[in-house]
Amino acid sequence: MSAPTALGGIAGIALAVIPEIGAVVSAVKALTTKYPSLTAEQIQSLVAEITNTADAAFDDVIKKTGGS
Amino acid sequence: MRRRIFIASFLTLLLAGCAKNPATPATPPQVTTATTINVLAQSLDAAVSAIQAAHTAGKISDQDYLLANGVSQVIAQTGKSINAELRSSDPWATQQTKIVQIITQAGVTAAMAKLSPTAQGILAASLLAFNQISSAVGGPKI
Numbered sequence: 001m002s003a004p005t006a007l008g009g010i011a012g013i014a015l016a017v018i019p020e021i022g023a024v025v026s027a028v029k030a031l032t033t034k035y036p037s038l039t040a041e042q043i044q045s046l047v048a049e050i051t052n053t054a055d056a057a058f059d060d061v062i063k064k065t066g067g068s
Numbered sequence: 069m070r071r072r073i074f075i076a077s078f079l080t081l082l083l084a085g086c087a088k089n090p091a092t093p094a095t096p097p098q099v100t101t102a103t104t105i106n107v108l109a110q111s112l113d114a115a116v117s118a119i120q121a122a123h124t125a126g127k128i129s130d131q132d133y134l135l136a137n138g139v140s141q142v143i144a145q146t147g148k149s150i151n152a153e154l155r156s157s158d159p160w161a162t163q164q165t166k167i168v169q170i171i172t173q174a175g176v177t178a179a180m181a182k183l184s185p186t187a188q189g190i191l192a193a194s195l196l197a198f199n200q201i202s203s204a205v206g207g208p209k210i
Contacts, residue, residue, distance in 0.1 A: 037093040038093075038096060038099075043096045043098055043099060044155075046099055046102075047098050047099060047102045047154050047155060048155055050099070050102040050103055050105070050106050051102050051105060051106075051151035051154050051155055052151075053106055053109075054102070054105045054106040054108070054109035054110075054147060054151055055109070055147075055148055055151055056109075057106075057109035057110050057112070057113045058109050058112070058113075058144040058145075058147045058148050058151075059144075059148075060113050061109075061112050061113050061116050061140050061141070061143075061144040062141055062144050062145070064113075064116045064117070064120070065116060065137035065138075065140050065141050065144075066137065067137075067141040067144070067145075
């Protein structure tokens with residue numbers, strides 16, 4: 001049995017037996033969605049930022065070595 | 069009542085334990101490659117300064133100095149080409165293919181082979197980063 005399936009089963013039993021567990025289950029669900037995946041736009045923006053920094057260093061290399 | 073508290077405590081600890089290691093999404097390959105390119109850029113910039121210092125101190129010959137500068141320029145231009153591709157709107161699979169082509173056509177291996185061991189040693193960190201980039205996109209080892 002996979003971890004999410006086991007967790008879902010345990011949570012189901014817990015909710016049926018003890019209503020107070022509902023808040024705990026909600027908190028656990030919130031934890032699992034704490035690190036959402038980056039969107040395509042966010043990836044593009046991040047890549048642009050990093051590569052621009054790198055390009056500045058490459059330009060410095062070209063300048064120091066007498067290139068154009 | 070005590071039984072309910074016991075069960076609640078047990079389940080809370082169990083659920084909290086399960087949640088301690090939420091699956092963190094993998095870093096997108098474009099971001100990993102861009103970060104490695106930046107490592108390459110910074111290390112190359114430092115290496116060029118070190119080569120200049122070694123030349124001034126007479127530790128590398130004029131010829132070796134010129135060759136090392138040439139290799140550094142090739143790596144810098146290659147890095148800029150890879151960066152331009154990473155910023156393009158191509159999907160990652162296309163970017164990978166194009167980056168491998170850029171690396172293969174750069175001729176860094178042949179250029180590095182002409183350098184003295186001293187100059188190669190100074191550029192070693194840059195070569196390592198360059199190989200990491202090539203490896204990340206499924207390219208050849210330089």
